[in-house]
Amino acid sequence: MHKGEGYNFNKVWQAGNAPHFESLSGDIETDVLIIGGGLTGLLCAYKLNNARIPYILVEKGGICQGITQNTTAKITFQHGLIYDKLIRKFGVEKARLYLEANCTSLERYREICKNVDCDFEERDLFIYSTKNLSKLEKEVSALEKIGQQAQLVKDIPLPLSVCGAVKVSSQAQFNPLKFAAHISKGLNILENTKVLEIGKRGARTERGIIHAEKIIVATHFPIINKHGGYFLKMYQHRSYVIALKGASLPYGMYVDEDENDLSFRNYKELLLLGGMGHRTGKKGGGFDSLASLVKKLYPQSKEVYRFATQDCMTLDGMPYIGQYGKNTPNLYVATGFNKWGMSSAMVAANILCDMMLKKDNPYISVFSPSRNMLHPKLLVNALEASINLITPTVPRCPHMGCALKFNKEEGTWDCPCHGSRFSPDGTLLDGPSTDDKRPLGKRQRT
Ligand SMILES: Cc1cc2nc3c(=O)[nH]c(=O)nc-3n(C[C@H](O)[C@H](O)[C@H](O)COP(=O)(O)OP(=O)(O)OC[C@H]3O[C@@H](n4cnc5c(N)ncnc54)[C@H](O)[C@@H]3O)c2cc1C
Incomplete structure (x- = not known):
């Protein structure tokens, strides 16, 4: 396996005939400027397009060539054992709203994907632990408290000895690039247009100025330092994925709640095994540890691809979606998805579109980036x-x-x-x- 220079070994996700877009040439004007053409920016554009709000999305390279191209693309409201934590930190009502926002997001994917060839498949999701049954029990009762059914199961069909798993039914997995290729057709997108500077009423790019009333920063980690304090309230966590042929394929998606952060899903005949993450720039985990685990769990399998990527982690486990900073009324952000960006990107698009329309949305205060951050x-x-x-x-x-x-x-x-x-x-x-x-x-x- 080669090593070095930003290699991307991921050939798992192929978009088929992805659309290409022009670059900016000269100054233009619009109502809403979206910066960043990953899944988050694209879904924002898709919503604004449907709501007939004038917008332009600019992407510094090609669409979905950032983190989204290396995701494992499980769509779920069960972001690890999160609900027990959310109830303890924010109370039952906020935890219920978080669940509701993500259930709506899953439902929305289900609707859109009915007509899209993106390998969308319903699967149950299992969050397992090898050593802590009581955490699993607490999560099941937390879910019951907020009106969501879940089951505690003893065994899962993985070559691992677990003490149990929380099972939630009818979640989903898909091919993110095929999905993105479909929704981006016909949207107002400019590729190869990098934003260099953001001002009060627009942004300067390498190819001209875009005047806009409102700006959504969907660049993964927000690119403006002087507002919002994201450089303090977020860090990035890097994880590794190996795609295997010849491994027994689980019918379902499996996520480890213990320290290695493992995840398992299939894509067609491949098993995608992810995990062994660490804070970006720090030591730990990595491909070698993941490859050793593969040898142990799936000795007969053959590695066909490997890739790594990273996501933004927030202080309290809740994404930052909404007004960028306390004093930036026309600047918005969607970030901090804690490795659950498929459903969270849809949540972000729903909230931000309503904010553009000045419509009430019950989730604005839940995800507000200006919430209390003493942590x-x-x-x-x-x-x-x-x-x-x-x-x-x-x-x-x-x-x-x-x-x-x-x-x-x-x-x-x-x-x-x-x-x-x-x-x-x-x-x-x-x-x-x-x-x-x-x-x-x-x-x-x-
Ligand atoms: C190993 C791993 C597995 C994961 N698996 C899952 C999963 O199973 N389910 C799930 O829900 N989530 C998962 N995630 C998380 C998910 O992949 C991310 O949260 C999501 O893809 C982030 O999308 P984004 O649009 O915010 O960012 P990106 O896809 O990175 O998009 C940001 C875009 O902004 C552009 N940009 C940046 N700066 C500028 C600029 N100055 N001008 C113009 N454009 C700019 C970039 O080029 C990029 O295309 C996983 C994450 C990791 C690390």
């Missing part, structure tokens, strides 16, 4: 940033100047503070940095 993880993030800011090595990250760490397994330079990644020649692979790496560590302006 021990805030200190961990601040400490991580402080240590890496004073570490006296080069190269530095152009985002905020943290010392980059070399990731031997993938041959990249990764930022432990906020998760930006660069190839050995300095090309930007993952944000929030918007610039390539410069050896002398000059900072970018945002």
Whole structure:
């Protein structure tokens, strides 16, 4: 297996005949500017298009070439054992609203996918634990409290010894790129148009200025530092996926609640086994550990692809969807999906479209990015940033100047503070940095 420079080994998701879009040429004007053509930006555009609100989506490369192309694409409202935690932190009503928003999202996918060739399949989802039955029991009763049926089962059809699993029925899996290719047809999209700077009434790109009343930042990690404090209230977590042929295929989707964060689903004849994650820029996990596990669990199987990607993790397990900062009335964001971005992207599109229409939406306060953020993880993030800011090595990250760490397994330079990644020649692979790496560590302006 090759290693190095931002390799993408993922050939699992193929879009078929994905549409291509022009680039911006010269200045233009619109009502809503969406920045970022991953699943989140595309679903926002799809909703605005249906609501007949004038909008333009700009993507710095091609659509769905960011995190979305390397997802494992399970669509569910059961984001790990989350509801017991949400009830304890936010109370029964907010937990119920979180569930409802994600159930609506799953329902919406079901409707759209009826007419789309995107390998959408209903599957039950199991969150299992190898050692903590009481966590599973608590989750089942939390789900009952908010009106959702779930079952505690003893066994699951994986070559693992578990103490039980929470089973929720009729969730789904699909091919995200086929889905994205379908919904993006006919939308107002400009590709190869990178936003360099965001102002009060628009954005400057490499190819002209876009004047807009409202702006939605759907760039995965938000690219503006001076509002919202996302660099403090979020970090990125990197995970690994190996696609196997010849492994016994589970009929269902399985997620590990213990430390390795494993997930299992099939896509056609392939088993996608993910996990062994770690904070981006820090040591731990990786392809080697995942490959060792594969040998143990599926000795007869053959590895056909491997890929890695990362997602933004929030302080309290709830995404940040809504007004970007307290004092930015026309600037919006959707981020922090905690590795559950399929359903969350749809939730974001529903909320943000209603906000554009000035319509009430019961979920606005639940996902508000300005909610109370006093949380021990805030200190961990601040400490991580402080240590890496004073570490006296080069190269530095152009985002905020943290010392980059070399990731031997993938041959990249990764930022432990906020998760930006660069190839050995300095090309930007993952944000929030918007610039390539410069050896002398000059900072970018945002
Ligand atoms: C290993 C792994 C497995 C996962 N599996 C699942 C799963 O099973 N189910 C699930 O629900 N979620 C899953 N997720 C999470 C999910 O994949 C992500 O949350 C989701 O894909 C994020 O989509 P996005 O549109 O927000 O980001 P992206 O897809 O990264 O889109 C952001 C876009 O913005 C563009 N952009 C950035 N900066 C600029 C700029 N300055 N100008 C113009 N464009 C710009 C980028 O090029 C990019 O295309 C998983 C995540 C990981 C890490």
